[in-house]
Amino acid sequence: MTLSAENVTAIVDKLYQNETLIAKVPKLRAALGLPDSAEWKTLYSSFGVGRVTAHTLLTHIFSEWVEKNGEEANFMEGLTIRQDNNMAVSPPPGLGKLDPGNTMQSELAKYRMRRMEQTWTPSLNSRFRIGQIPEQIQQQISSLPILSVKAELIEAVKKNRVLIVVGEAGSGKSTQIPKYLAEAGLAEAGLIGCTQPRRIAAKSLAERVSVECGTTVGGLIGYVIRFEKCVSADTVIKFMTDGLLVREFILNPNLSGYSILIIDEAHERTKYTDICFGLLRNVLNENPNLKVIISSATLDKERFSAYFDNAPIFTVSGNMFEVEEIYDQFSRDQLSYLSGVVDKVCSVHFNEGPGHILAFLPGQSDIEKASEQILSRTRNLMGSRHLLKMKIVQCYGLLSLERQNEIFKPAEEGYRNVVLATNVAETSLTIPGIRFVVDCGFFKQSEYDPNTGIEELKMKRITQPQATQRKGRAGRTEKGKVYRLYTKSDLISTFPSTGLPEIQRSNLESVVLQLTVMGFKDVFKFQFMDTPRSDAVCEALEKLQDLSALDEEMRLTPMGRQMAQFPLDPSLAKILVSSSKLRCSEEVLIIVSFLSIQNQSLFNQENYQATKDLVKASMHKFSHRSGDQLMYINIYEEWRSAGRSKHWCVQNHLNAQFLEEVQNIKDQLAEMMKGLHLPIVSCGSNTVAVRQAMCAGFFRQLAKRRGQYDYAKYPDSDRVRGSFFIHPSSSMFPVRPVPSFVMYAEMFRTSKMYMKGITIIDPSWVASEAPIYYKKMRALYPNFG
DNA sequence: AGGGTTTTTT
Numbered sequence: 188m189t190l191s192a193e194n195v196t197a198i199v200d201k202l203y204q205n206e207t208l209i210a211k212v213p214k215l216r217a218a219l220g221l222p223d224s225a226e227w228k229t230l231y232s233s234f235g236v237g238r239v240t241a242h243t244l245l246t247h248i249f250s251e252w253v254e255k256n257g258e259e260a261n262f263m264e265g266l267t268i269r270q271d272n273n274m275a276v277s278p279p280p281g282l283g284k285l286d287p288g289n290t291m292q293s294e295l296a297k298y299r300m301r302r303m304e305q306t307w308t309p310s311l312n313s314r315f316r317i318g319q320i321p322e323q324i325q326q327q328i329s330s331l332p333i334l335s336v337k338a339e340l341i342e343a344v345k346k347n348r349v350l351i352v353v354g355e356a357g358s359g360k361s362t363q364i365p366k367y368l369a370e371a372g373l374a375e376a377g378l379i380g381c382t383q384p385r386r387i388a389a390k391s392l393a394e395r396v397s398v399e400c401g402t403t404v405g406g407l408i409g410y411v412i413r414f415e416k417c418v419s420a421d422t423v424i425k426f427m428t429d430g431l432l433v434r435e436f437i438l439n440p441n442l443s444g445y446s447i448l449i450i451d452e453a454h455e456r457t458k459y460t461d462i463c464f465g466l467l468r469n470v471l472n473e474n475p476n477l478k479v480i481i482s483s484a485t486l487d488k489e490r491f492s493a494y495f496d497n498a499p500i501f502t503v504s505g506n507m508f509e510v511e512e513i514y515d516q517f518s519r520d521q522l523s524y525l526s527g528v529v530d531k532v533c534s535v536h537f538n539e540g541p542g543h544i545l546a547f548l549p550g551q552s553d554i555e556k557a558s559e560q561i562l563s564r565t566r567n568l569m570g571s572r573h574l575l576k577m578k579i580v581q582c583y584g585l586l587s588l589e590r591q592n593e594i595f596k597p598a599e600e601g602y603r604n605v606v607l608a609t610n611v612a613e614t615s616l617t618i619p620g621i622r623f624v625v626d627c628g629f630f631k632q633s634e635y636d637p638n639t640g641i642e643e644l645k646m647k648r649i650t651q652p653q654a655t656q657r658k659g660r661a662g663r664t665e666k667g668k669v670y671r672l673y674t675k676s677d678l679i680s681t682f683p684s685t686g687l688p689e690i691q692r693s694n695l696e697s698v699v700l701q702l703t704v705m706g707f708k709d710v711f712k713f714q715f716m717d718t719p720r721s722d723a724v725c726e727a728l729e730k731l732q733d734l735s736a737l738d739e740e741m742r743l744t745p746m747g748r749q750m751a752q753f754p755l756d757p758s759l760a761k762i763l764v765s766s767s768k769l770r771c772s773e774e775v776l777i778i779v780s781f782l783s784i785q786n787q788s789l790f791n792q793e794n795y796q797a798t799k800d801l802v803k804a805s806m807h808k809f810s811h812r813s814g815d816q817l818m819y820i821n822i823y824e825e826w827r828s829a830g831r832s833k834h835w836c837v838q839n840h841l842n843a844q845f846l847e848e849v850q851n852i853k854d855q856l857a858e859m860m861k862g863l864h865l866p867i868v869s870c871g872s873n874t875v876a877v878r879q880a881m882c883a884g885f886f887r888q889l890a891k892r893r894g895q896y897d898y899a900k901y902p903d904s905d906r907v908r909g910s911f912f913i914h915p916s917s918s919m920f921p922v923r924p925v926p927s928f929v930m931y932a933e934m935f936r937t938s939k940m941y942m943k944g945i946t947i948i949d950p951s952w953v954a955s956e957a958p959i960y961y962k963k964m965r966a967l968y969p970n971f972g
Numbered sequence: 973a974g975g976g977t978t979t980t981t982t
Contacts, residue, residue: 385979413980
């Protein structure tokens with residue numbers, strides 16, 4: 188028997204399966220310098236040394252042994268492993284070909300060993316077993332409802348390829364399931380991957396589970412989100428966003444290296460969760476070693492099961508306190524929910540005992556209005572009775588991180604917090620200490636209209652599961668109450684039972700491009716759980732053709748392949764790629780980085796009624812006559828020359844976090860461009876090249892002035908009727924004379940159809956930057972361009 | 973002329 192990667196791998200795997208084996212092998216134990224009672228697993232896990240290191244170590248020890256004794260057979264015998272004894276274990280993930288002659292590897296292993304011996308020997312048991320896990324956390328873990336079904340759960344996962352796990356909030360499924368499965372030895376053949384819809388959730392779950400295992404993040408437990416990677420060769424449980432898993436499919440279509448994938452929060456049905464579903468269905472046929480767990484709230488469990496070939500459903504109870512439901516006698520319309528919330532918050536404050544109030548409202552402006560009204564109504568009464576004092580806390584997505592952190596600060600003594608929130612507080616943020624929930628029954632949601640390319644913000648009735656979710660926010664720590672501003676019969680008979688999945692109401696350009704890169708030639712044959720609108724798919728295909736990412740036969744072009752490398756919208760990727768040829772990629776990198784940030788605002792948006800004049804003055808200082816995107820460059824450069832100072836940002840009403848994010852994205856995009864040999868060159872102050880590059884992606888988004896302030900789509904087609912307006916938040920809004928021709932980055936409908944991200948361009952540039960689209964348009968409109 | 977729910981990408 189000779190030393191080979193497979194041999195050593197098999198030994199390591201064997202050791203993993205039987206952790207005490209090593210202690211029983213005197214020769215090996217002596218070689219490792221372990222005390223008699225030591226256990227192999229304890230050794231590696233206490234220092235976060237994983238399989239690969241163990242592997243290297245063994246290789247090293249083995250070769251030293253052979254060198255000294257010249258007998259391989261004895262060594263192997265000492266391990267009591269025979270070749271016939273199930274040696275065909277697959278190698279650990281990420282190992283690749285082992286090089287026994289790699290001195291660096293073995294030296295590093297020896298170094299780690301020495302360090303280990305110094306610190307570890309005296310307190311082996313207390314270090315990993317219990318000592319590392321604080322008493323309080325141990326208690327929390329052991330009181331989770333899921334613990335009572337641990338054994339059954341592990342059995343069910345062992346028996347099935349796909350399992351649907353249904354559990355209420357507080358069951359502990361997100362943190363405990365991956366841990367249980369790893370403990371049960373189900374991660375032997377590969378990683379356990381867990382997806383989450385949000386970056387914060389992926390990160391904080393990794394941190395929490397690490398604490399529960401007495402390790403630090405990036406060792407046994409790690410996470411990967413866009414632009415942030417915290418895993419190592421030792422990682423067994425990996426948390427990630429669902430969008431990132433979709434990206435991984437491109438590189439690794441069979442998901443080799445994973446033993447189990449857990450899709451968590453599946454009921455939210457995000458765009459990327461839905462794509463993962465379709466991809467996983469395929470992979471289950473290709474990769475027989477893979478198991479899948481779909482983890483969801485109670486909603487729609489039968490549909491999940493049916494979609495995955497009638498996979499069994501495993502139910503876990505929750506850990507919620509009772510929440511009393513109080514309904515209104517009549518339903519309110521969209522005009523009176525605001526006053527309803529104000530009334531209800533005040534009466535709860537005046538009549539109920541201690542505990543914070545959480546009120547759900549549809550938007551930021553509602554929150555600001557309600558704030559004012561509640562304040563003025565309670566001001567006179569403050570202190571006049573033995574009342575609790577009240578503090579109003581606003582909570583919505585565009586709030587800066589500092590303000591969001593305020594929400595988690597404990598209330599001052601003698602104060603009741605009234606949290607006025609949008610649906611960020613429904614799932615993304617959990618606010619502690621809430622006893623009362625006031626639910627207005629509405630929310631806002633965007634829907635994309637593929638025929639016009641316009642995103643519309645619609646006021647909608649919440650769904651029944653949403654109502655349950657909102658109610659649950661009052662029962663996290665003790666018994667609570669929910670005040671619903673609608674009747675019980677309306678909830679049961681007129682509120683929708685499910686919402687529209689995101690994939691059926693969003694732009695599909697990037698989805699179609701990604702699926703094409705993965706080799707799905709016919710997107711219509713991809714088995715979605717809910718099929719996207721066919722006009723949306725067609726629209727995406729046509730746009731990708733216009734971008735020359737797909738050819739006439741819908742095949743991927745080299746340009747399309749290049750575009751798909753970037754974690755950007757196809758339009759933005761095209762602009763970036765085109766900028767190299769136009770010799771303005773340095774500037775366009777800045778612009779694309781600004782445009783790719785969606786959920787933060789560049790200028791301070793808080794209390795905008797009070798601060799808007801100051802914000803406008805600051806914006807005016809940076810503005811550029813050619814448009815918003817050129818202003819971004821001004822801001823970026825001045826921010827850099829101010830030394831990226833936070834103080835400077837505050838003075839100029841800019842969001843420091845936004846600009847740091849721009850820097851981060853820009854650096855990473857620059858790296859990707861280098862990898863693709865796309866030169867990064869500056870055009871200096873020649874803004875023509877920059878604006879031409881933007882035509883390569885935004886060519887469809889042109890508008891021509893029609894009246895005093897209103898615009899018509901250019902070319903004026905009957906698909907998009909009505910007038911467009913420059914959004915008041917644009918730096919071009921106050922510009923006189925009103926520009927006669929503009930290109931916009933974004934279009935959405937609220938009270939009007941608004942264009943945002945305005946650039947002044949020359950329509951003749953479309954001919955060179957988007958030749959395919961130009962030809963099509965010329966055939967229909969002879970004067971186009 | 974006058975203001976947007978929420979997420980996310982090797």
